[in-house]
Amino acid sequence: MNWRKYIIPPTALIAILIIGWYFVAKISGLNSFILPSPINVIQAGWETRDLLLSAIGTTLLATGIGLVLAIIAGIGIATIIDFWPLARRALYPILVVSQTIQILAIAPILIIWFGFGLMPTIVIVVLFCFFPLAISTADGLISTDPDLIALLRAMGANRRQIWRMVRMPSALPAFFSGLRLAVTYSIVAATIGEWVGGSQGLGLYMLRSKNSLATDQVFVAMLITSLLSIGLFITVYIIERLVMPWYHSKQRKEQWDDTGIY
């Protein structure tokens, strides 16, 4: 990959934005609790580093557990939908409705049910993340080329073999698209849970900073949340490339380039 083509433009743009931010903060003369400059933010982060590190650990733990559960739930729901047409008709609308429910309203209820531990946060991460996983995996499963299934059947393959050799691999690209969406939401979901629960993690750090008008620390938390989300996204991208080398093969990319769409 031509890294210059993909790394330099976003980096340059971000640098320009940060410099612009610095000058606005400087020239406007706004108090730092209204608009802290980038330097204030870095200082604030350094000063609270011990607190931050343990908050990051807690948030990542809740996110990780939540993601694993969401993946299990997403694949499970997709499989049920796929095997059983009645379940598709019954479940699909409910899945969509589940995404319209106000997490902010549910969160306090979850705390009443599960207490102030990690549990409510994990549940919120699952609620946020299972949906893109379930929908994309179900779509991936149904997008299997019927001719491939016919070929396997003609060879005498049973349902399980067809599932393993054709349907699951066919669904992988869509599953990973869903996973990339899910991990991008996951950190934000966890911090929302923590904020509402007010018990621990980056969400609590944010809440406390806000309450004490430490705007620079709120910015620190935002920055770290973003970095963690990007980190997770990249991790999934790398896993995706390792699991599906055929999908990211050179030839496939060249075929796309040949289409002239880009």
Place this chain on the structure above:
Amino acid sequence: MNIPRIEFKQISKTFSGTDHTVPALDDISFKVMPGEFVTLIGPSGSGKSTLFNLCVGLLEPGKGEILIDGEKPKKRPGLVGYMPQRDLLLPWRKVLDNVLIPLEVQGLPQKESRQRALEILPYFGLEGFENEYPSALSGGMRQRAALLRTWLMGRSTLLLDEPFGALDALTRKELQNWLLKVWQEFERTVMFITHDVEEAVYLADRVIVLSARPGRIKTELKINLPRPRRQSMIADPAFGKLEKELLQELGVDA
């Protein structure tokens, strides 16, 4: 040697849609003897692929029965080798793992299967490509890989549905010669669908001509050209005569 590999007995098949039915095949009866190379030719919609789908058990006939090696099997899938029009290689499997699919389906031990595949790979011109993904192969090689996959099912009868239809003329001729070579060397029985009159005559011992919808057997043509066939035979008057006869039967040459 007198038991036909495949025997169609009065096969009829009708497809029913929501508001109309389409007759695909009507009263088809013929036999394919061991070691024979039979080509099926007919206009689009004459039910050639349907005939194959019936034979491999993807469809059930409306009337009639299909005998394989003289018996009426309870389940037909897996009994004959089948290659559909598209190569249908799995993009996520390397060439070797693609051609091993039928052996995996049959539940054979992996190590022996790989050994068997690697031994036969050179005959199919795929040596050195076993660890490539299908996307790295040319059209001709993909077709050869698909054929090897069919081959490794280990069945004595192969049904090939327009395997060379999408290839350029030169690659096509090359693969025709090569197919005849492996067919003779390994003594298989082949049924081969084509739209191409020249190809039908060049490959076959016998050409079966189907009519337009519903598919009926219009005529059978014995091809008594000597084997091994060579592309230069296409220029022979005898070859031209057979082609002309076929074209007339197909109603293309008025």
